[in-house]
Amino acid sequence: MNYLATFLIAGPLLWLLNWAWALYRNYRNAKLSGLPVLICPFSPDGFPYLIIKVPLKPLLELIPICRPGIQVSIMGWEHADRYTLHEKYGRVFILVNPARNEMWCADPDTAQLILARRREFPQLDMATTIMSTFGKNVITANGEDWGRQRRIVVPNLNERISEAVWTETSHQANKMVEYMLQRPDNGEAESVSSLRAIAINVLSLVGYGQPKPFKPQKLCQDPTAVMSYTDVVSLCGELIVLAAFVPSWILRLSIMPKLLQTLGVAMERLPTLTAEMLDEQRAHSDGHQRDHFVSQLVRLSDAGKTGETTAQYLTEEEIAGNLFLFTAAGFDTTGNTLGFAVTWLAAQPEWQRWTQEELDCVLGKHGMHDYATVFPKLTRCLAVMYETLRLNPAATHIGRTVHEPISLTIGDKQHLLQPPLTAYINNSTLHTLPEIWGSDSLEFRPSRWIITPSSGPPSQLGDEKLVTPQKGAFNGWSGGPRVCPGQKMSQVEFVTVIATVFSKCNIEPILREGETMESASGHLMHMIQDTQMRLTMQFKHPREVRLKWRKR
Numbered sequence: 352m353n354y355l356a357t358f359l360i361a362g363p364l365l366w367l368l369n370w371a372w373a374l375y376r377n378y379r380n381a382k383l384s385g386l387p388v389l390i391c392p393f394s395p396d397g398f399p400y401l402i403i404k405v406p407l408k409p410l411l412e413l414i415p416i417c418r419p420g421i422q423v424s425i426m427g428w429e430h431a432d433r434y435t436l437h438e439k440y441g442r443v444f445i446l447v448n449p450a451r452n453e454m455w456c457a458d459p460d461t462a463q464l465i466l467a468r469r470r471e472f473p474q475l476d477m478a479t480t481i482m483s484t485f486g487k488n489v490i491t492a493n494g495e496d497w498g499r500q501r502r503i504v505v506p507n508l509n510e511r512i513s514e515a516v517w518t519e520t521s522h523q524a525n526k527m528v529e530y531m532l533q534r535p536d537n538g539e540a541e542s543v544s545s546l547r548a549i550a551i552n553v554l555s556l557v558g559y560g561q562p563k564p565f566k567p568q569k570l571c572q573d574p575t576a577v578m579s580y581t582d583v584v585s586l587c588g589e590l591i592v593l594a595a596f597v598p599s600w601i602l603r604l605s606i607m608p609k610l611l612q613t614l615g616v617a618m619e620r621l622p623t624l625t626a627e628m629l630d631e632q633r634a635h636s637d638g639h640q641r642d643h644f645v646s647q648l649v650r651l652s653d654a655g656k657t658g659e660t661t662a663q664y665l666t667e668e669e670i671a672g673n674l675f676l677f678t679a680a681g682f683d684t685t686g687n688t689l690g691f692a693v694t695w696l697a698a699q700p701e702w703q704r705w706t707q708e709e710l711d712c713v714l715g716k717h718g719m720h721d722y723a724t725v726f727p728k729l730t731r732c733l734a735v736m737y738e739t740l741r742l743n744p745a746a747t748h749i750g751r752t753v754h755e756p757i758s759l760t761i762g763d764k765q766h767l768l769q770p771p772l773t774a775y776i777n778n779s780t781l782h783t784l785p786e787i788w789g790s791d792s793l794e795f796r797p798s799r800w801i802i803t804p805s806s807g808p809p810s811q812l813g814d815e816k817l818v819t820p821q822k823g824a825f826n827g828w829s830g831g832p833r834v835c836p837g838q839k840m841s842q843v844e845f846v847t848v849i850a851t852v853f854s855k856c857n858i859e860p861i862l863r864e865g866e867t868m869e870s871a872s873g874h875l876m877h878m879i880q881d882t883q884m885r886l887t888m889q890f891k892h893p894r895e896v897r898l899k900w901r902k903r
C-alpha cells in the first residue's frame with residue numbers, strides 16, 4: 352500500500368520536475384539567442400496536447416503569458432494569422448516549449464541564409480520520418496546521400512520533358528473542358544477534383560508512360576477495387592500522416608471506415624506494384640530507349656551500380672521512395688495550386704478578363720501547338736500561378752533542424768542558436784508582409800508580378816516580363832540548393848491548363864438561392880481561406896467550390 356502511495360505521489364512529481372527542467376533549459380537557450388521569446392508550456396507535437404490543444408485553446412489562452420505561444424503551437428496558425436503575430440513579436444522569434452524550441456522566421460535575408468546553408472540546417476526530422484514511409488528519397492536525405500540522389504533525380508525533370516508535359520496537359524485540359532460543358536449540372540462540384548485529375552494524369556504519362564483518360568479524381572473507397580500505381584500513390588500521399596504512423600493491418604480492420612481500409616490495402620500493395628513497374632522497365636530497357644522518368648531513373652541508377660557510366664546509383668529502396676515522392680509531391684502541389692487559382696479567377700472576374708486579354712492576343716496569333724513559341728509569351732498566366740502560390744503556398748512553412756550550435760546573423764546582430772531546435776521559414780507571413788508586397792498584400796492581384804516598362808514603347812501583350820521577387824521573400828518552390836526540381840514542370844503544366852480553360856470558357860460562381868454574385872464570390876473567397884494541410888495545403892471542402900463553366 353505504501354509502495355502504491357509513494358508511486359502515485361512520486362510519479363507525477365518526477366514528471367512535473369522533468370517538465371519544469373526541460374522548459375527552463377529550453378527557455379534559457381532561447382534567451383541566450385537574444386531573439387524574442389514566446390512560451391508554450393506543452394510540447395506542440397506531444398500526446399495528449401496534440402488532441403486537446405484545438406478544443407481547449409480558449410481555456411489555455413487564459414494564461415496571458417502563454418497566449419501567443421499557444422497560438423503558435425497550433426498547426427496552420429501562420430496561414431490564419433498571416434503577418435500580425437510577427438509584426439508584434441518580431442520578424443524572427445523563438446517558441447519555447449518543453450520538447451524542442453521552434454524558431455519562426457519571416458525575415459527574407461535570414462530565410463535565404465537558412466535555405467542556402469543546407470549542411471547546417473538539414474531536413475526536418477518529422478518530414479524525414481513521414482516522407483520515408485515508402486522508401487528513403489531525395490527529400491528525406493541529407494549530406495552526401497542527398498547530393499548522390501539529387502544528381503540522379505534532377506536530370507529527369509529537365510527542359511526535355513516540358514514539351515511532353517505541354518502536349519499531355521493540353522490534351523487532358525481539353526477533355527476536361529468538354530466534360531464540364533457537356534454535364535447537365537455543369538460538373539458544378541467537380542472543378543477541384545477535375546484539376547487534380549489532370550495533374551495525376553500528366554504525371555502518369557510523363558512519369559511512367561501510362562496514359563489515363565480524363566475523369567474527375569475520386570479517392571477510391573473500395574478495398575477490393577483494382578488500383579493502378581498512381582491511384583495507390585495518390586491515396587497514400589493524401590493520407591500520408593496516417594500511412595506513416597498507423598500500421599496497415601490496423602487500417603484494414605473491418606471496423607475502420609472504408610477509406611481507411613482501402614488505404615491499408617493500398618499500403619500493402621504499393622511495394623508489389625512498384626516492383627512490377629521496375630521489372631517492366633528493365634525488361635524493355637535494352638531495346639528502345641524510353642523517355643519517362645521511371646525508365647531514366649532505373650537506367651541511370653543501374654548504370655551506376657555496374658560502373659558503366661558513373662559512380663552514382665540508387666538502392667532499390669531509394670528508387671521506390673523517389674518514385675513515390677515524384678508522384679505524390681508532383682501531383683498534389685500542382686493539382687491544388689490549379690484548384691486555388693481557378694477559384695480565385697472565378698471569384699474575381701476582372702483577373703479572368705486580364706488573363707484572357709493575353710490569351711486572345713497570343714493564342715490568336717500562334718494557337719496552342721508550339722510549346723517553345725507560346726509558353727514564354729504567357730506571362731500573365733504564369734503571374735497567376737505566382738500570385739496563387741504567394742497567397743496559397745503549397746508549403747505554408749519550410750522546416751529545417753538545428754543539431755549543432757549555430758551563430759546566425761540577423762540584421763546587424765549575431766544570434767546563437769542552441770539545439771535541439773527546429774527552424775521554420777514562415778512562407779505565409781513572408782509572402783504577405785506589407786513592407787515587401789505593399790498595403791494590398793492580402794489581395795489577389797496577379798499584375799504585381801508583371802513588369803510594366805516605365806519608358807519606351809508600351810509593353811505588348813505576349814512580351815511582358817515577370818518580376819523577380821526579393822530574395823527570400825517568395826519561397827513558393829523553396830530556394831537554395833534544395834529548391835524544388837519540379838518548378839519548371841509545374842509551371843508548364845499550370846500555364847497550359849489556365850490557357851486551355853480560359854481561352855475556351857468563362858468560369859463564375861454558382862448562385863445559391865437568394866445569393867447575389869457578390870455574396871457568391873465572397874463565399875468562394877471564404878472557401879479559399881478554409882484550407883487544411885494534408886501532404887500540402889488544400890481545400891477543406893473541395894465540393895463546396897461550386898463553379899459554372901460557360902463556353903466563351
Ligand code: HEM
Nearest residue numbers: 489490681684685688745746827828829833835836837841
Ligand atoms: C506547384 C507545384 C509545386 C510546388 C509549389 C512545389 C514546392 C516544393 C517545395 C516548397 C519544396 C521544398 C520542400 C522542403 O524543402 O522541405 C519542394 C521540393 C521538391 N519537389 Fe516540388 N513543388 C511543386 C511541384 C513539383 C513537381 C511537379 C515535382 C516532380 C514531379 C516536384 C518534386 C520535388 C522534389 C523531388 C523535391 C525535393 C527536393 C530536395 O529536397 O532536394 N515538385 N517542392
